[in-house]
Amino acid sequence: MDIKRALIVGTGPGISASFARGLAARGVDLMLSARNTDKIADLAAETKAKTVACDAGDPASVAAMFDAVDTEMGGLDLVLYNPSARARGPVTELDPADVETVLRISAFGGFLVTQQAAKRMLAQGHGAIFYTGASASVKGYPNSSSFAMGKFALRGLAQSMARELSPKNIHVAHFVIDGGVRSESRKEPEGKPDSFLDPDAIAQTYLAVLDQPRNAWTWEVELRPFVENF
Amino acid sequence: MDIKRALIVGTGPGISASFARGLAARGVDLMLSARNTDKIADLAAETKAKTVACDAGDPASVAAMFDAVDTEMGGLDLVLYNPSARARGPVTELDPADVETVLRISAFGGFLVTQQAAKRMLAQGHGAIFYTGASASVKGYPNSSSFAMGKFALRGLAQSMARELSPKNIHVAHFVIDGGVRSESRKEPEGKPDSFLDPDAIAQTYLAVLDQPRNAWTWEVELRPFVENF
Amino acid sequence: MDIKRALIVGTGPGISASFARGLAARGVDLMLSARNTDKIADLAAETKAKTVACDAGDPASVAAMFDAVDTEMGGLDLVLYNPSARARGPVTELDPADVETVLRISAFGGFLVTQQAAKRMLAQGHGAIFYTGASASVKGYPNSSSFAMGKFALRGLAQSMARELSPKNIHVAHFVIDGGVRSESRKEPEGKPDSFLDPDAIAQTYLAVLDQPRNAWTWEVELRPFVENF
Amino acid sequence: MDIKRALIVGTGPGISASFARGLAARGVDLMLSARNTDKIADLAAETKAKTVACDAGDPASVAAMFDAVDTEMGGLDLVLYNPSARARGPVTELDPADVETVLRISAFGGFLVTQQAAKRMLAQGHGAIFYTGASASVKGYPNSSSFAMGKFALRGLAQSMARELSPKNIHVAHFVIDGGVRSESRKEPEGKPDSFLDPDAIAQTYLAVLDQPRNAWTWEVELRPFVENF
Numbered sequence: 001m002d003i004k005r006a007l008i009v010g011t012g013p014g015i016s017a018s019f020a021r022g023l024a025a026r027g028v029d030l031m032l033s034a035r036n037t038d039k040i041a042d043l044a045a046e047t048k049a050k051t052v053a054c055d056a057g058d059p060a061s062v063a064a065m066f067d068a069v070d071t072e073m074g075g076l077d078l079v080l081y082n083p084s085a086r087a088r089g090p091v092t093e094l095d096p097a098d099v100e101t102v103l104r105i106s107a108f109g110g111f112l113v114t115q116q117a118a119k120r121m122l123a124q125g126h127g128a129i130f131y132t133g134a135s136a137s138v139k140g141y142p143n144s145s146s147f148a149m150g151k152f153a154l155r156g157l158a159q160s161m162a163r164e165l166s167p168k169n170i171h172v173a174h175f176v177i178d179g180g181v182r183s184e185s186r187k188e189p190e191g192k193p194d195s196f197l198d199p200d201a202i203a204q205t206y207l208a209v210l211d212q213p214r215n216a217w218t219w220e221v222e223l224r225p226f227v228e229n230f
Numbered sequence: 231m232d233i234k235r236a237l238i239v240g241t242g243p244g245i246s247a248s249f250a251r252g253l254a255a256r257g258v259d260l261m262l263s264a265r266n267t268d269k270i271a272d273l274a275a276e277t278k279a280k281t282v283a284c285d286a287g288d289p290a291s292v293a294a295m296f297d298a299v300d301t302e303m304g305g306l307d308l309v310l311y312n313p314s315a316r317a318r319g320p321v322t323e324l325d326p327a328d329v330e331t332v333l334r335i336s337a338f339g340g341f342l343v344t345q346q347a348a349k350r351m352l353a354q355g356h357g358a359i360f361y362t363g364a365s366a367s368v369k370g371y372p373n374s375s376s377f378a379m380g381k382f383a384l385r386g387l388a389q390s391m392a393r394e395l396s397p398k399n400i401h402v403a404h405f406v407i408d409g410g411v412r413s414e415s416r417k418e419p420e421g422k423p424d425s426f427l428d429p430d431a432i433a434q435t436y437l438a439v440l441d442q443p444r445n446a447w448t449w450e451v452e453l454r455p456f457v458e459n460f
Numbered sequence: 461m462d463i464k465r466a467l468i469v470g471t472g473p474g475i476s477a478s479f480a481r482g483l484a485a486r487g488v489d490l491m492l493s494a495r496n497t498d499k500i501a502d503l504a505a506e507t508k509a510k511t512v513a514c515d516a517g518d519p520a521s522v523a524a525m526f527d528a529v530d531t532e533m534g535g536l537d538l539v540l541y542n543p544s545a546r547a548r549g550p551v552t553e554l555d556p557a558d559v560e561t562v563l564r565i566s567a568f569g570g571f572l573v574t575q576q577a578a579k580r581m582l583a584q585g586h587g588a589i590f591y592t593g594a595s596a597s598v599k600g601y602p603n604s605s606s607f608a609m610g611k612f613a614l615r616g617l618a619q620s621m622a623r624e625l626s627p628k629n630i631h632v633a634h635f636v637i638d639g640g641v642r643s644e645s646r647k648e649p650e651g652k653p654d655s656f657l658d659p660d661a662i663a664q665t666y667l668a669v670l671d672q673p674r675n676a677w678t679w680e681v682e683l684r685p686f687v688e689n690f
Numbered sequence: 691m692d693i694k695r696a697l698i699v700g701t702g703p704g705i706s707a708s709f710a711r712g713l714a715a716r717g718v719d720l721m722l723s724a725r726n727t728d729k730i731a732d733l734a735a736e737t738k739a740k741t742v743a744c745d746a747g748d749p750a751s752v753a754a755m756f757d758a759v760d761t762e763m764g765g766l767d768l769v770l771y772n773p774s775a776r777a778r779g780p781v782t783e784l785d786p787a788d789v790e791t792v793l794r795i796s797a798f799g800g801f802l803v804t805q806q807a808a809k810r811m812l813a814q815g816h817g818a819i820f821y822t823g824a825s826a827s828v829k830g831y832p833n834s835s836s837f838a839m840g841k842f843a844l845r846g847l848a849q850s851m852a853r854e855l856s857p858k859n860i861h862v863a864h865f866v867i868d869g870g871v872r873s874e875s876r877k878e879p880e881g882k883p884d885s886f887l888d889p890d891a892i893a894q895t896y897l898a899v900l901d902q903p904r905n906a907w908t909w910e911v912e913l914r915p916f917v918e919n920f
Binding site: 059090091092094096099100103107108111112114115118119122136139140141142143144145146148149150151152153154155156157158159160161162163164165 | 289320321322324326329330333337338341342344345348349352366369370371372373374375376378379380381382383384385386387388389390391392393394395
């Protein structure tokens with residue numbers, strides 16, 4: 001599929017940044033969204049990307065983001081929904097307002113973005129919608145109920161979209177990031193290289209799925225480090 | 231497990247009514263909740279149940295319902311979370327406000343009720359929390375994205391709770407109702423008996439799971455009519 | 461479903477014995493098979509069951525067992541396939557002959573028994589075919605490849621049979637015994653009651669599934685002790 | 691991972707041929723096995739591959755094939771297990787001997803090849819073991835019980851191997867080919883391009899998985915045409 005313009009929703013320093021760099025290296029025109037665009041200014045400069053502030057769980061904010069997509073890129077061929085929120089702890093100790101936020105950011109925002117993207121992609125007859133999942137997308141862990149709710153819901157959306165939109169030439173794919181991702185705050189222990197997921201390595205698989213011809217599409221891929229006990 | 235007091239959230243004329251009758255036949259003290267308690271007055275009379283109005287997706291309303299549980303039954307040993315909402319149609323045609331409602335009723339309310347129930351059950355050292363799922367709990371269908379989101383999320387909650395609460399002597403079970411349930415508006419075609427799920431038959435399995443000793447607990451059961459193509 | 465005659469294949473001292481006792485208590489006419497019928501003589505006496513020697517992985521032996529079923533019980537309404545074999549160890553250290561045996565006993569024998577049972581049940585228009593699975597039915601563990609192969613295969617058979625035979629009024633059910641079962645050689649640690657699966661408790665659920673009306677059938681149930689980390 | 695020598699077991703004109711071409715284009719030294727090597731002579735010439743006759747379900751034949759691998763390539767870095775057999779029809783009409791063959795070719799041969807490959811790969815400290823699955827790997831269809839048994843079993847092996855061998859630097863991956871593959875005898879209907887899976891497109895994903903760094907490995911990928919109703 002010919003991908004010229006991409007929107008990354010919920011851009012941070014990890015998977016989404018690596019994916020942005022990979023797309024930029026292919027000459028894809030990019031728009032990066034974040035709640036606070038200051039934090040992604042360097043990445044935007046590096047990838048020659050536009051930026052837009054967006055609260056992914058807010059319908060008006062998402063609509064405004066897509067207006068920017070239309071105005072500044074003339075539409076889009078690819079969107080990645082990357083945001084998530086979580087509230088940890090025993091179910092009895094969670095604040096309901098926090099759980100509501102988790103559902104809003106992890107799942108409802110996924111719907112909002114999908115809806116806007118699908119309108120445009122159906123009209124043009126092609127597109128790709130990617131979702132970043134987690135171990136919690138397929139396994140409900142103790143003391144992590146809100147995250148399981150949000151990530152299970154996003155996977156339900158992705159699976160429903162795969163069945164609804166794939167036959168209309170929109171590639172829907174959900175990535176189960178099944179392990180810890182290496183970051184500034186999560187460094188690998190001495191002598192144990194490759195024991196965390198690497199954002200660049202993850203992005204490589206996002207790009208490989210993007211390259212799949214439509215006569216052999218994947219809707220879900222899980223990724224984990226070789227040492228992961230799964 | 232000794233079940234003396236039960237709360238059924240989201241009582242309607244189908245599965246929940248059959249379950250209520252089954253519990254009443256065992257002498258269980260019942261409280262039935264519904265958005266509009268007028269609709270369950272007959273069932274309440276039949277099962278000698280108390281009733282309480284509740285909007286299951288609203289924290290204050292759920293808290294008030296549990297106050298009634300405490301005051302009128304002195305606590306609870308079992309709760310069934312039964313409500314769900316859906317909004318059908320292609321993703322591009324759904325009203326975001328409806329999707330938000332689906333998530334609130336199908337999933338967030340499940341959290342609210344679980345939290346209140348868990349507090350009481352952990353304190354007393356035993357209990358059972360049941361959830362009514364659907365085909366959409368495990369399969370995302372086209373044109374049914376919001377329902378998939380809500381039901382996947384509820385299943386994520388249930389699985390997380392099974393892992394978190396079972397070791398604390400609370401039996402958590404999720405029922406995948408995988409087919410159409412017979413009702414006033416969904417009657418079986420001539421000459422095709424048993425082609426829909428029967429509410430009484432479903433309730434029989436809810437009761438069988440409730441009867442499981444804790445050294446052989448099920449956390450998930452699917453149910454379908456014998457002719458179902460699954 | 462009216463169950464008058466049952467065959468239990470691969471009878472041992474655990475689940476199958478408890479299930480036999482449960483059926484006998486309901487007045488079901490029983491035939492118990494084992495490789496060595498001496499070991500099940502006491503159980504047969506207790507449950508007033510006939511016995512038959514059978515190597516479940518051998519076509520001729522299975523055919524002979526069903527001849528005995530026909531002659532001595534005039535057919536059957538229920539069969540439980542319970543045998544399994546395993547060969548533990550790293551894949552590099554397994555003896556291929558042992559792996560062949562694991563597949564023959566755990567899976568091929570399941571096919572042989574299903575085929576013979578289905579012929580009789582289809583002719584009479586009803587029946588139930590149950591399979592005993594394990595954690596390894598749904599999760600392939602390290603150093604347990606042969607067992608995973610055998611148990612996955614048996615589950616594939618059961619799922620295929622559920623789809624093929626259920627619409628013909630034959631109830632097919634597969635039980636995932638997800639944890640250690642208490643036995644003479646596996647006793648619970650001091651102060652940790654109910655930390656293993658109990659054969660009687662498991663059999664209780666087998667019987668509950670057998671009691672399901674055909675308008676609410678389960679094809680798979682998992683069972684684990686309340687403390688199981690799953 | 692540096693892949694210099696590869697063995698493809700069960701080479702035919704479809705997926706395996708496309709994968710062989712893709713590997714050859716990268717300069718990988720190839721050995722192709724088939725029951726009858728005459729049928730793969732052209733492909734061998736095209737890909738500069740060695741060939742070896744092998745009955746994948748026979749321990750001696752598999753051992754001889756690996757002797758050839760050692761002698762002619764000095765070992766291997768990658769193996770694809772591709773063979774499968776099936777016997778269609780209602781369970782009551784299958785010939786038990788055919789079912790035994792299905793299990794032997796689809797599953798037992800996978801064990802034999804894995805065992806031989808693992809010995810060599812563990813000794814050298816790296817390698818990749820790939821398995822070709824089918825829709826039947828994850829769904830048991832009616833009238834296809836033997837195929838479900840064989841393919842479920844192979845998946846159980848693959849999952850067990852992923853857990854056992856991945857931490858030892860051997861990449862294990864299982865591909866669920868979820869749809870019909872285009873071939874000489876299965877041509878796409880007029881006006882419906884891309885309605886079947888394409889062998890080259892499938893092979894592209896096999897290669898992409900082979901290229902994954904070990905800090906982001908996939909153990910299972912499903913592939914289907916964009917129009918597939920799944």
